[in-house]
Amino acid sequence: MQKxxxxxxxxxxxxxxxxEHLFVSAAQMERDxxxxxxxxxxxxxxxxxxxxxxxxxxxxxxxxxxxxxGGGVLTAENARDSSSAAKGESxxxxxxxxxxxxxxxALRHYExxxxxxxxKISPVPLINxxxxxxxxxxxxxxxxxxIEKELxxxxxxxxxxxxxxxYGRTIHSLLPLLCLYPGVQIDLVSPAQxxxxxxxxxxxxxxxxxxxxxxxxxxxxxxxxxxxITRVQKERFASPQEYEAIKDVYxxxxxxxxxxxxxxxxxxxLPRVNEIAPEVDSNSRAAYFRQAKNALxxxxxxxxxxxx
Amino acid sequence: xxxxxxxxxxxxxxxxxxxxxxxxEIDTATGLIEYVGPxxxxxxxxxxxxxxxxGFGDLHIHAxxxxxxxxxxxxxxxxxxNAAIHGGVVHVAxxxxxxxxxxxxxxxxxKELLTQKSAxxxxxxxxxxxxxxxxxxxxPYKAFMxxxxxxxxxxSQEQLETAIANYRGRNVSFHCxxxxxxxxxxxxxxxxxxxxxxxxxxxxxxxxxxxxxxxxIGKLCHYSTxxxxxxxxxxxxxxxxxxxxxxxxxxxxxxxxxxxQNRLWLQxxxxxxxxxxxxxxxxxxKNGLVDYIATDHAPHTIExxxxxISGVPLLDTYGSFATWLMTEHNFxxxxxxxxxxxxxxxxxxxxxPAGLGKGFGLIEPGxxxxxxxLDLNTPYAVTRxxxxxxxxxxxxxxxxxxxxxxxxxxxxxxxxxx
Numbered sequence: 001m002q003k004x005x006x007x008x009x010x011x012x013x014x015x016x017x018x019x020e021h022l023f024v025s026a027a028q029m030e031r032d033x034x035x036x037x038x039x040x041x042x043x044x045x046x047x048x049x050x051x052x053x054x055x056x057x058x059x060x061x062x063x064x065x066x067x068x069x070g071g072g073v074l075t076a077e078n079a080r081d082s083s084s085a086a087k088g089e090s091x092x093x094x095x096x097x098x099x100x101x102x103x104x105x106a107l108r109h110y111e112x113x114x115x116x117x118x119x120k121i122s123p124v125p126l127i128n129x130x131x132x133x134x135x136x137x138x139x140x141x142x143x144x145x146x147i148e149k150e151l152x153x154x155x156x157x158x159x160x161x162x163x164x165x166x167y168g169r170t171i172h173s174l175l176p177l178l179c180l181y182p183g184v185q186i187d188l189v190s191p192a193q194x195x196x197x198x199x200x201x202x203x204x205x206x207x208x209x210x211x212x213x214x215x216x217x218x219x220x221x222x223x224x225x226x227x228x229i230t231r232v233q234k235e236r237f238a239s240p241q242e243y244e245a246i247k248d249v250y251x252x253x254x255x256x257x258x259x260x261x262x263x264x265x266x267x268x269x270l271p272r273v274n275e276i277a278p279e280v281d282s283n284s285r286a287a288y289f290r291q292a293k294n295a296l297x298x299x300x301x302x303x304x305x306x307x308x
Numbered sequence: 309x310x311x312x313x314x315x316x317x318x319x320x321x322x323x324x325x326x327x328x329x330x331x332x333e334i335d336t337a338t339g340l341i342e343y344v345g346p347x348x349x350x351x352x353x354x355x356x357x358x359x360x361x362x363g364f365g366d367l368h369i370h371a372x373x374x375x376x377x378x379x380x381x382x383x384x385x386x387x388x389x390n391a392a393i394h395g396g397v398v399h400v401a402x403x404x405x406x407x408x409x410x411x412x413x414x415x416x417x418x419k420e421l422l423t424q425k426s427a428x429x430x431x432x433x434x435x436x437x438x439x440x441x442x443x444x445x446x447x448p449y450k451a452f453m454x455x456x457x458x459x460x461x462x463x464s465q466e467q468l469e470t471a472i473a474n475y476r477g478r479n480v481s482f483h484c485x486x487x488x489x490x491x492x493x494x495x496x497x498x499x500x501x502x503x504x505x506x507x508x509x510x511x512x513x514x515x516x517x518x519x520x521x522x523x524x525i526g527k528l529c530h531y532s533t534x535x536x537x538x539x540x541x542x543x544x545x546x547x548x549x550x551x552x553x554x555x556x557x558x559x560x561x562x563x564x565x566x567x568x569q570n571r572l573w574l575q576x577x578x579x580x581x582x583x584x585x586x587x588x589x590x591x592x593x594k595n596g597l598v599d600y601i602a603t604d605h606a607p608h609t610i611e612x613x614x615x616x617i618s619g620v621p622l623l624d625t626y627g628s629f630a631t632w633l634m635t636e637h638n639f640x641x642x643x644x645x646x647x648x649x650x651x652x653x654x655x656x657x658x659x660x661p662a663g664l665g666k667g668f669g670l671i672e673p674g675x676x677x678x679x680x681x682l683d684l685n686t687p688y689a690v691t692r693x694x695x696x697x698x699x700x701x702x703x704x705x706x707x708x709x710x711x712x713x714x715x716x717x718x719x720x721x722x723x724x725x726x
Contacts, residue, residue: 027658031446034477034523152654154672155344225325262596262646263325282545284596289547 006119007127007302010137010173014180023145025301026294033068033297040070041308048074048102049129050094053110057270057292058129058139062106065299071307074102080110092121099124104307107131125306133167133236138302139269140173142295143228149294150265150287151225156183160220162250163189163230163275165196170269171230175200179207186211187220191246194232217250221259227252228267229275253277260285267291313337315720317679318347319355321671322641323362324650332360334677339719340665341677353722357685358714359641362671363398363678365652366626368481368529368553368602370619371430374406375418383607387698388623389426391605393723394696396627396713398428398678399668400605401656404435404450411435413443427718429664431656433481438462438471448479448659450529453487453511463487465514472518479658480519481527484511484536485578499571499618500563500579505533508578512536516543519550526550527655530604532558532578534588541597551655553602554589556622556629557703562586573703576606577618590637599651601630607699620703624695627680628688631711635684649680679717688712 001015013019032038047066049059054077063073079094091109095118098105105122107115108129115128115135130136151157159178161171165188178184186204188196192215204211214220220227229252237243252266257280260266265287268276272288280286318331321344331351333343371388372379383391392400402423410416416434423430433450434443442449452461453468462468464487472480489507496502512528516539519526528540531552543550561574562583574580592598603626606619622629630648633639653669660667666674688694688711690704716723 031477034525035442036476152666152670152672154670261325284544 010140022301026297029300030297043070045071045103048098049106050076051108052080135173136169139170142298144177146291146294158185159226160187160224164194164232165190166194167236168230188213254279257283318351321360322645324646334720336720361680362649364648364680365399366397367401369400369605371402374408376408383698385426389428391623391697392428393716395623396680401431404433409435411440450481452483476522479525482515486511508533509536528552530555534585551599553600554598555604621697627713628709635710677720681715683714684711686712
């Protein structure tokens with residue numbers, strides 16, 4: 001397949017060959033990193049991280065990835081308030097100017113579709129680091145990488161997606177990748193007001209994926225290979241009352257974690273609030289910190305793929 | 309050899325996470341599992357009373373062969389492979405304490421050439437000694453802490469740490485016996501007292517320290533002490549990348565079973581421990597704290613054993629030992645699939661050559677077409693004549709296991725085990 005220029009949507013990453021290439025590359029980077037034998041293939045190249053919406057973790061992960069590969073970093077942390085955006089500059093102008101300085105851009109924006117629009121005018125590779133309630137493809141790729149690493153990329157996986165499925169962008173990005181697994185079964189567990197949007201439901205139906213919807217976690221606990229729980233995001237609610245009413249509907253504590261299958265994994269894109277009790281952290285099923293580490297290596301593999 | 313392009317096996321199938329009635333089709337040209345689906349009543353092999361497992365993997369064996377050939381009177385890669393097949397083992401990982409030890413790329417490659425004679429796949433560990441450096445290739449390593457069999461060992465913790473510092477981030481297996489504690493007890497009356505539990509526990513603490521400090525992917529070999537298990541459990545909970553082996557002999561025998569008649573035959577390093585340790589080890593294997601059954605298959609001739617050399621041969625009895633765990637200790641078929649197949653498969657996956665698909669340990673399309681088919685209704689009475697290891701004896705002689713290996717399938721080729 002033709003080499004990708006930008007990484008905007010998970011739908012670009014459905015090619016198994018490309019995935020395998022990136023996964024092998026990420027595993028190699030992880031090994032070399034632990035052995036402190038990383039080469040510096042991106043020496044002299046620069047990544048600009050332009051974040052119109054705060055996300056310290058994603059930004060640091062991209063920046064660490066670039067620096068570990070020998071590249072440099074330009075960073076705009078609160079681009080919405082502190083950059084020329086506050087003066088009314090359009091994102092298009094910002095991209096045109098910044099692409100003159102940087103060899104690759106990681107863009108986080110509060111509006112769905114912003115990354116796609118920016119990529120249209122960007123002369124350098126642009127990576128969507130999350131666009132509103134749209135997509136977060138590097139996170140999704142890291143999630144699939146984690147599932148492959150922990151569970152061996154099985155046929156017939158049972159995956160429970162839990163929490164905010166309406167706004168949960170990581171979930172939206174992950175779904176098309178999950179559908180690639182033969183025989184995958186998906187449990188959609190959410191409060192009624194945070195159900196998965198119809199367009200994703202239709203996608204599942206079109207793909208012939210076996211799924212069920214529920215507002216209770218109970219049925220999924222014993223059967224799931226993967227429990228992927230999301231934070232109910234305060235910033236997506238109009239009023240604090242609305243948020244308070246449903247923020248803690250699903251909480252995984254030790255009691256629930258111990259009931260999961262022995263080899264099941266608990267995933268979370270982090271940050272978490274109350275969805276997973278801290279006591280679960282030492283449970284062998286808790287995969288979320290490993291998942292965060294995997295995201296670093298996936299981003300390294302992607303940067304290397306786009307630039308080397 | 310059959311001309312059929314596919315081997316189809318139907319019956320009760322056990323993966324680490326699922327047990328089901330099903331059919332497996334292996335493409336004998338690629339040697340990989342091509343299809344897993346429902347039973348249709350047309351199996352190429354009779355599997356009545358059997359459970360079909362993903363092929364077992366033994367991560368700790370001493371096949372004895374190296375380029376010098378000087379130890380081949382005990383075992384070689386061919387007889388080792390025969391013993392493995394007899395025991396239902398489809399892949400092994402061979403330890404590096406040979407007279408010509410694989411400690412650099414050249415010696416490793418030379419030893420690897422010898423493994424081509426083996427029908428079962430052999431993963432080689434590279435040795436770590438006081439003067440060695442990591443290989444350019446990605447391989448697993450083995451560090452012997454204290455003196456055992458061979459020359460690859462250390463005299464102190466400081467010496468070991470200096471060497472390990474060069475192996476940051478590597479996959480390192482540890483033989484946990486502290487050399488200074490062994491030295492201090494060397495004049496004790498029995499083998500068990502000369503190598504006390506404290507030697508393993510101290511060495512465990514140090515190995516865990518090294519694994520954490522140097523970001524190693526660590527494995528603790530032939531684990532034997534109940535008190536040490538608690539330290540491993542705490543380390544795992546802290547997120548250290550460490551796994552742990554247990555041998556059939558430490559799970560089956562303890563020092564209360566030693567007599568003047570069997571003492572020499574049951575001499576190994578680390579030695580047998582007390583009944584409490586043994587019970588703790590079985591529990592840990594069941595609850596997942598101990599990850600693998602690995603035999604430490606260590607063939608020595610009968611003459612050598614009578615002279616008091618440490619080590620016992622166990623490949624021939626690997627599969628039947630699994631049936632003992634199922635009958636005597638209520639291990640489920642899934643438990644067995646986990647500790648004998650899935651976890652060993654995970655360990656070797658990153659070191660496998662191309663052509664083995666997704667590797668070993670699961671009955672799934674894309675994985676190696678290697679199976680271990682255990683017959684739970686036909687006991688195996690172990691005799692000296694029945695074993696295929698070159699050293700031609702077994703610590704289980706005279707014992708009758710409740711079940712046996714009916715077939716070992718290697719990449720679609722069927723080997724009748726008995």
